[in-house]
Amino acid sequence: MSDTFAGYVELKLAHKLQLFRQRINANQRLLQNVDAKGYVYGLLPPRTIEMVSILAVVTIILYALLVTRDTTTLVTIVGLFAAAAYKLMPSVNRILASMVSMKQHLYTLEALKAYEEPQWREHMIKQEPAIRFQQRVEFDNITFAFPGSDKPVLRNISFTINKGEKIGFIGSSGSGKTTLMNLLLRFYTQQSGEIRVDGVPLRLENTEAWHQLVGYVKQDTFLMQASLRDNITLGESDPDPQRLQYALEQASLADFVESLPQGLDTVSGERGARLSGGQRQRIGVARAMYKQTQILVMDEATSALDTQTEKEVTEAINKLSATDITILIIAHRITTLRQCDRIYELKDGQIVAVHTYEDLIAKHV
Template sequence: MAPTALLTYRLLRSRAQQIGDRVNQLRPISYSIIGDLFTGFAELKLAGKQQRFRDRLVDNQTEVMELEAQGYVYSLLPVRIIEMVAIIGVLTIFLYAVFIPSSSGNLIALVGLFAAAAYRLMPSINRMLTSLVQIKQSQFTIENLAAYREDKYKEEPHPEQLPLAFTQNIVFNQLAFTFPGEARPTLQDISLTIKKGEKIGFVGSSGSGKTTLMNILLRFYTEQEGNILIDGQPLTPKNLSGWHRLIGYVKQDTFLMEASIADNISLGDTEVDAERMRYAIEQASLAGFVNSLPNGLATHIGERGSKLSGGQRQRVGIARALYKRTEVLVLDEATSALDSETEREVSEAIRKLATTDMTILIIAHRITTLRECDRIYELSEGKIVAQHTYENLLQKAI
């Protein structure tokens, strides 16, 4: 039974892994098509392309179902093979007794011994074989998890957290970063110094490394080379919690809960600090809007802020960072999805922040968003290729 189990596993493992890898490739395609069908409903319907997308989805899912059926068959084969071997074993004993009469006296004992052993062994062997085949079928998951489990791609808080103060500058010291499995670095040799209270802009084409650089500053990623210094102190897991208390983040699609304005700004604090809330709302240019509401801060904003305009959603995100008493604020394409009037509302909030000692880092495609910046860095292919002022960048664009 042992050689049979080994041979069965060797025969099934390669095919099981191929099925798993192929299903892993196909499933994201199905999810993508379904998302396109919902988000692009109007455009696809008007263009008469819904049927084409539907056919692509059906074809993709048909292959997925066929592969999953094959995988299910492969998971059942070990059980049947081991049972078949056990039956062949019993038949072999009978044949042995028939052709060699001298052993017939021990036939009952032999059959009983073999049956007892097979009865005890078969369930365990079947479970082990089935599990091994299923593991090979899901090998892609293990490989993906292993690729991102290495310490150089993540940074967890150290059990003993040290305090961190920011009073002077942030230094990016020859940073380099490469995503797992990629040959070309996403960032290389990034060196710059940002003084406390400065407003710094970052521009560049998509894929130039702007957002990756901010993600490293936020410690969502960890650089492979170089380091970031806060007042001369390197950012490490030992001061990660202290750094996260100092830095805030507002992205293009602001995270909003189906709750009140106050809950969204405080992120669900049970006891809201009224003075911090007032300051955050005032600085984010939300005071007039909140005062116009019958329920004020207690007004519910709907699912993902459906009752708010785009500018109001972004300003709630800015107010959230201010309520947290952020000293460093990262604005990642905060106005790129807004119309001109709404962008003006958000830009007003940013201009109001420019009068404070908060350090603001702005990633933007729209040059007008960078009006208040002291310096603007241009990135290309993971490198800083130029430094601009707002005026010369505007002239260059014109």
């Protein structure tokens, strides 16, 4: 159904709406059948218990009549059994209904176990108050595979990033670029190897402190239907005006904000609908600058932009290049990597080459 709404224009022009309606109806019939079966299976345990109880009473009566022939004992046994069944049946029915419900939702626990991340235990582990980044970040023989997969996405990745460097990453889709950054951001945990910051391995104990040093700008910047100020500070109740102004200047947004009648109080619209693509990306950069980020990860931040808009974002990146912020850029467009000191090329989860910007330009011309 969401595909039908999201692709309405294309489907309408291709005369495919009827096909998608049929698919919706087919899925709806399937869902109704599943719901009907679930309803029936939910009724079976109580009915089964009632039937077993009735059969037990009949069996007791037949046994007493045919074997003991003692009516006094018969009345006593049947009465005791009926009283016990009357008291126990509701509890037994609830237990069986709960077991059926647990069986229906067991897949959820299996999925949670398969994709369990260690970060959920951070609040249980004593966090180190700070982590220092003054020299380098080292990737030492990093290997990573997704849960349930035997094929590693990254294999024996090793390289070093010095503080203040601008590093680029290129490679075809699926080569492992974003996965590598997710490991650095600690959204994933490698199966083997270590990521060290000034010689200190990144572990659960220092994850929160590490997150305070890292900023992230992705292809589709997260924006709330709120003011520009709230989007940059992520709803901070008492933002620092000096840090906010610095963030705007570093992201090349100061002139744009000053041109708005309401300035930072301007509402961005739903998912930034009132902003251009370049403005949305630069708000992501400003957000990282307000956080006083020391490492900025830009994951294909310009790949969905046109040439003119890309220049706006590149201007912000160039301005950051004059600072001591370490910038890691994943890009398909080589022009985005102009300021990079080194450019790593990934293929099939491995680093296959290290380039300079001039080398890449000469290679593709």
